[in-house]
Amino acid sequence: MGAYAGKKAVVTGGTHGIGLATVKRLLDGGAEVLLTGRNEDNVAAARAELAGRAAHVLRSDAADMADIDALGAAVAERLGAVDFVFVNVGYAEMRPLAEVTEEAYDRMFAIKAKGAFFTTRRLLPMVNRGGSFVFTTAVLDGFGFAGTSAATGAVAAVRGFASAFAAEFLPLGIRVNVLSPGFTQTPTMGIVFGSEAEREANQKAGEELTPMSRHADPEEMAAAALFLGFEATFSTGIVLNAHGGLATVAG
Numbered sequence: 001m002g003a004y005a006g007k008k009a010v011v012t013g014g015t016h017g018i019g020l021a022t023v024k025r026l027l028d029g030g031a032e033v034l035l036t037g038r039n040e041d042n043v044a045a046a047r048a049e050l051a052g053r054a055a056h057v058l059r060s061d062a063a064d065m066a067d068i069d070a071l072g073a074a075v076a077e078r079l080g081a082v083d084f085v086f087v088n089v090g091y092a093e094m095r096p097l098a099e100v101t102e103e104a105y106d107r108m109f110a111i112k113a114k115g116a117f118f119t120t121r122r123l124l125p126m127v128n129r130g131g132s133f134v135f136t137t138a139v140l141d142g143f144g145f146a147g148t149s150a151a152t153g154a155v156a157a158v159r160g161f162a163s164a165f166a167a168e169f170l171p172l173g174i175r176v177n178v179l180s181p182g183f184t185q186t187p188t189m190g191i192v193f194g195s196e197a198e199r200e201a202n203q204k205a206g207e208e209l210t211p212m213s214r215h216a217d218p219e220e221m222a223a224a225a226l227f228l229g230f231e232a233t234f235s236t237g238i239v240l241n242a243h244g245g246l247a248t249v250a251g
């Protein structure tokens, strides 16, 4: 029997990268999973890739309160009670302070911070005692990089929410933890790049700045998320730094 047989999970931002790797591990382990994404093409690709498996793929924009409400209704209808919620939606525009417009700031916080907050509020009543939430932040959540202030603020907000939720959900028997990824080799690298040159610079920076001298594989992040979600049963309110040593050891 698989490690997650009989378990039900929601993965927001599950259509590619770290989210999709986590979805596949859950499915391989016997779980039933509802996953979301916003981009229609990516939703369709995930639906095709996961066809025939115990997966429900829903287009849902984390920045849209009506979509969050519809997500809650879909979870209630298709899964009922839930054991694991991975709040993994990512959106990051990296710009120096002088180039961050009000619109860009609002977009960043609406998707990453407000989305995580209200997704949690909507799904909490469906999470079983003994279940857990994991929130994805980023190495930025506790470490300053120039040219990332809006993204840093948004992931730090999520880290803060998770800390308070962990305390608030204690009486419900629901754990809350944070996965903080470092540079990870996903299709987007977690960033909305303005050009191919920016993408290449980010690739190089990841290799140079990370003491392990490489980007993580999304599988490594999925393993960390599921460790927090299911195995770390005496941990709540923690941040698992999966940074390849970045910000923790000298390279």
Ligand SMILES: NC(=O)c1ccc[n+]([C@@H]2O[C@H](COP(=O)([O-])OP(=O)(O)OC[C@H]3O[C@@H](n4cnc5c(N)ncnc54)[C@H](OP(=O)(O)O)[C@@H]3O)[C@@H](O)[C@H]2O)c1
Binding pocket: 012, 013, 014, 015, 016, 017, 018, 019, 036, 037, 038, 039, 040, 042, 043, 060, 061, 062, 063, 088, 089, 090, 091, 092, 111, 136, 137, 138, 139, 180, 181, 182, 183, 184, 185, 186, 187, 188, 189, 190, 191
């Ligand atoms: N890759 C890295 O190096 C890295 C580093 C640090 C932290 N992270 C974090 O790790 C998580 C996963 O990163 P990733 O690189 O695998 O992918 P990502 O490009 O950050 O996207 C993750 C997921 O979020 C979804 N998404 C984006 N905007 C959305 C919205 N408004 N509503 C709903 N879904 C939305 C994407 O779906 P669509 O494409 O369909 O919109 C995708 O499924 C993110 O939270 C990211 O910030 C990544």
